[in-house]
Amino acid sequence: PYFQNLFLINLFTGKIHDRDAIQKQFRQYQIVPKKYFALAALNTEISESLISSHFTPPTGSVCYFIPIGSREYCFLIFQDHENSEELYSCLEKLSADIHAFTDTNIYAGISNFYSGEKFYSIAYYEALDALNLTNEHSSILFYTAVGQNGASSLVQNAINIIARDYSRQITINEVAAELMISPSHIMHLFKQETGKTFVQFLTDYRIEIAIKMLKSQNYKIYEVADRVGYKDTKHFTKIFKKETGHSPSYYIK
Numbered sequence: 001p002y003f004q005n006l007f008l009i010n011l012f013t014g015k016i017h018d019r020d021a022i023q024k025q026f027r028q029y030q031i032v033p034k035k036y037f038a039l040a041a042l043n044t045e046i047s048e049s050l051i052s053s054h055f056t057p058p059t060g061s062v063c064y065f066i067p068i069g070s071r072e073y074c075f076l077i078f079q080d081h082e083n084s085e086e087l088y089s090c091l092e093k094l095s096a097d098i099h100a101f102t103d104t105n106i107y108a109g110i111s112n113f114y115s116g117e118k119f120y121s122i123a124y125y126e127a128l129d130a131l132n133l134t135n136e137h138s139s140i141l142f143y144t145a146v147g148q149n150g151a152s153s154l155v156q157n158a159i160n161i162i163a164r165d166y167s168r169q170i171t172i173n174e175v176a177a178e179l180m181i182s183p184s185h186i187m188h189l190f191k192q193e194t195g196k197t198f199v200q201f202l203t204d205y206r207i208e209i210a211i212k213m214l215k216s217q218n219y220k221i222y223e224v225a226d227r228v229g230y231k232d233t234k235h236f237t238k239i240f241k242k243e244t245g246h247s248p249s250y251y252i253k
Contacts, residue, residue: 004029008066012124019117032062034078036113041127042073044106055094058086082113091140107134110142122164133212155193167229172198207243214251221248
C-alpha cells in the first residue's frame with residue numbers, strides 16, 4: 001500500500017520521531033512489531049513482485065517489504081530474538097533462487113538488531129552503509145558496529161549517532177543535545193572509553209568507510225568524499241592522506 005510504504009520510508013529516514021505517532025501509524029497500517037527488528041536494504045534489477053514472491057522470512061518473524069526506488073528495496077523484519085544468521089541465510093537463499101531464475105544478482109546490506117522506536121533510522125542507514133560496500137564477491141554484508149566493548153550506553157548511543165549521521169556535518173553539540181547531556185560530559189566520556197576525541201573518532205569512522213568504498217571500485221573519489229561527509233574533495237584528500245599515509249587513488253588500484 002502506498003501510504004504504508006510512505007510512512008515506513010519517513011520512519012527510516014528520521015522524519016517521524018514521536019513514539020505515540022509511530023505506534024498510532026503501526027495500528028493504522030496493522031504493522032505488528034516484535035521485541036527486536038532489523039532492516040535489510042537491497043539493490044537489484046529484479047521486479048518487486050519477483051523479490052517478494054521468492055523471499056521466505058525467518059521462522060517466527062514478521063516481515064514487511066518496502067520499495068524505496070527503482071532498484072532499491074527494503075525488508076523490515078521483526079523477531080522475538082536477535083538471530084542475524086537466520087536472516088542472512090534467508091537472503092542468501094533469495095539471492096541464489098533469483099540468480100538461478102534470472103541470472104541476475106541481488107546485493108543486500110543488513111543492519112544490527114535493535115529494540116525501540118528511536119533506532120529505525122539508525123538501522124536503515126546501517127543497512128545502506130553495508131549495501132554500499134557489497135560487490136560481486138560479497139553480495140550480502142552485515143553492518144559492522146563501530147562500538148567499543150563495554151562502552152557505556154551514552155557513549156554507545158553517541159557512536160550510533162555517528163553511524164547514522166557521518167555523511168553530513170555533525171558536531172559534538174548536536175550529539176550532546178540529542179542525548180540530553182552537556183557537550184563537555186560526552187567529550188570526557190568519549191575520550192575515557194574510546195581513547196579518542198569525538199572529532200578523531202568521527203574522522204576515523206569516515207575514513208574507514210571511505211577506504212571500503214574506494215576498494216569496491218564502484219565510486220569516484222568525489223562521490224566517496226561526499227558520501228562520508230566531505231563536500232570539498234580537496235579537503236577530503238588532505239584528511240585522507242594525513243590519516244592513512246596514502247592518497248585515495250591508492251586504494252582504487
